[in-house]
Amino acid sequence: MSALREIPCAVITDAVRRLFIEANCELGEDVLAAVSRSAASERTELGRDVLEKIIENASIARQEAVPLCQDTGLALVFAEIGQDVHVVGGLFGEAVQEGVRQAYRDGYLRKSVCDPFSRMNTGDNTPAVIHMELVAGDRIRIVAMPKGGGSENMSSLTMLVPSAGRDEIVKHIVGRVKEAGPNPCPPVIVGVGIGGSMEKAVIMAKKSLLRPVGQASPDERLAGLEMEILKKVNRLGIGPQGYGGDVTALAVHVEAMPCHIASLPVAVNIQCHVARHKEAVV
Numbered sequence: 001m002s003a004l005r006e007i008p009c010a011v012i013t014d015a016v017r018r019l020f021i022e023a024n025c026e027l028g029e030d031v032l033a034a035v036s037r038s039a040a041s042e043r044t045e046l047g048r049d050v051l052e053k054i055i056e057n058a059s060i061a062r063q064e065a066v067p068l069c070q071d072t073g074l075a076l077v078f079a080e081i082g083q084d085v086h087v088v089g090g091l092f093g094e095a096v097q098e099g100v101r102q103a104y105r106d107g108y109l110r111k112s113v114c115d116p117f118s119r120m121n122t123g124d125n126t127p128a129v130i131h132m133e134l135v136a137g138d139r140i141r142i143v144a145m146p147k148g149g150g151s152e153n154m155s156s157l158t159m160l161v162p163s164a165g166r167d168e169i170v171k172h173i174v175g176r177v178k179e180a181g182p183n184p185c186p187p188v189i190v191g192v193g194i195g196g197s198m199e200k201a202v203i204m205a206k207k208s209l210l211r212p213v214g215q216a217s218p219d220e221r222l223a224g225l226e227m228e229i230l231k232k233v234n235r236l237g238i239g240p241q242g243y244g245g246d247v248t249a250l251a252v253h254v255e256a257m258p259c260h261i262a263s264l265p266v267a268v269n270i271q272c273h274v275a276r277h278k279e280a281v282v
Helices: 009-025 029-041 045-064 092-106 165-180 198-208 220-234
Strands: 005-008 074-082 085-088 129-135 140-147 156-159 188-196 249-259 265-271 278-281
Touching: 005 009, 009 085, 009 092, 009 140, 009 278, 029 045, 029 249, 074 092, 092 129, 156 198, 165 188, 165 220, 165 265, 188 198, 188 220, 198 249, 198 265, 220 249
Parallel strands: 005 085, 074 129, 188 249
Antiparallel strands: 074 140, 140 278, 156 265, 188 265
């Protein structure tokens, strides 16, 4: 039997603090590469100009250590916790919340979290939303994901009839992007969760956004679905920032699992072009 590895809460807090500041100021190389490819293929002058401005904005944000967007997001954390880890000095969740609190204070990031009824701001961008998974090993993998409100508002969960089939699933997802129009600040990344239960479909859709932009699903069936949906979405003509053009989405990422015989949950989680997330292993 292996001994438990102890990880102090302070280590977790420091990692979360750093990750949220970095995520808000540094756009990932995978996103930048996808935007650059799109700028080269976009046929409209205005669309190309928007994509070039996105690249310029990312460069300035990185160089000057300022946020990529004024909406610095609701703080989401995906944590894979090794079963041979013992967190000491407090609770894991409290350590994460303190890291978020410090990040939004020290990084001068906009605090966007409020009470759902009074709309009173909590003042420190907490509470963060934490998704935890127990895995093998003696490490903790932490992924920080600031999620903007504009794109989140365009996301949805629908319980399709079980007989809907592949074509209806594709039609629904493309229709959701069409309905969203310019609101989620395209070019977007479309995260999709199919199957499972109501809440599992939503989590799969969101977690799919952590995949490197444009990396196909290892499941050939899902990879083909991703490509089909992407082509149809980009034929909508919404274009960069909704000005029209060829590039409405940079990628479509689909995750799926079996579901109940009476159900067919389909979740669509749309991400704006500022697809921010950073990770660390402690």
